[in-house]
Amino acid sequence: MKNVPLDTVDHIHRAVLPIGTDYPPGHVLDWHEHRRAQFLYGATGVMVVDTDEGSWTVPPERAVLIPAATQHRVRMLGVSTRSLYIEPDAVPWWPATCTVVDVPPLLRELLLAAVEFEADYSLSGREGHIAALLLHEIAARTPLPFHVGIPASPDLAALCRAYLAAPDAGVTNATWAARTAMSERAFTRRFRAETGDSPAVWRARARLLAAVPLLRTAPVTEVAGRLGYASPAAFTAAFTRAFGTPPSRFATRDPLRASGV
Template sequence: MIVDTAEGTWTVPTAHGVMIPPATRHRVRMLAATTSSLYIEPVAVPWWPPSCVVVEVSSLLRELLLVAADLPAAYDPGGRDGAIAALLLFELSTLGSLPLHLTLPASPDLVALCADYLGTPETRVTNAEWAGRVSMSERAFTRKFVRETGISPAAWRLRARLLAAIPMLRSQPVTRVAATPGYASPYAFSHEFGMSPSAVGRREAISRNR
């Protein structure tokens, strides 16, 4: 699943979710995905992240989400339904964000560069090439890009290739997929997920067998 907002794009692998702040205009693209959605009153979650974040959904959290989908809107907060909702919110509050997003720059010319690259994430593109397309020196271009996105153009492109490679994990082993975005090894690639290569492969194998 891919979530796009005006600020960036978030890729959501199997067994993960995305936390979206209230009043955030967004677009969701599904790639053979089955999802569950939870809508929460903002007053109940003052700790909610101010921008979208991708999180890992544990087995417990997944079951809580499925049960919560059948709760009535006016559930009894003092009964079983209230206990389920309280545990669900507690589990959500403990989640840490994963680096599976790309921040888009603010300048229209840089946004155009990034949008084109997301469509065709080639490894051969260079900073000099991007700088030339917006009529800037490479040094000035890099400074502006870092100022607007927080990372260098080369790091941004590498992250874009990583996100584009994630859907490939549904049909190919992680050792093969890691080479596509330019990672030197499956360990470097899987580090972006915060888990080992075997765990990444096992998680996707489970998804394919469901």
């Protein structure tokens, strides 16, 4: 199924409902939730998924597992999605919070095949076997660290969401402490208690997450400068330490140059 609203097929008795959807650049799916768990794969582009608990950046050709009945918002940056909406009883092993995972070639091809199914596809033939194999493949995925936690307190959460929207290397712990009318020591202690990280470590990770969508349209050198790194090498080293892969893997490429023209 493609470009079909979930609520028109949610009643159908299938544990797995595959739906492919194309979104215009910059489209935002505002806060909502699904009765089913969702496997959201970005065949193209970058997605940013927010919940009350955190923010997950989904690089190209990765996916995010969203638990059932989880309020979330998704910002689409040039994205064509392939989603699986899954009955919670069929996946008792599903993570309790959103989780970004890799999508290897077999899983990608299964997803592409599944979105061609009709809503009431046969459970006993090829389509039913593909649906079952999809769940086996998803269960084997390894979580990827493309996320930051969001504090529960509204004032700290507001600071963090504003920073994610516009990362600024010039912001310090003292800056944030002043905005919350707290001493720097008290602010740092409270922030660490709610997130598990110091404010400085949290901001550094948020800046690296912000690099992922920027790399769609700008080279590594430009992204490093925009995010306040002293050099592209320093940015590359920090990005690789955080995510296990260099930023060049996500960088824009000139198709003519890549083809040798």
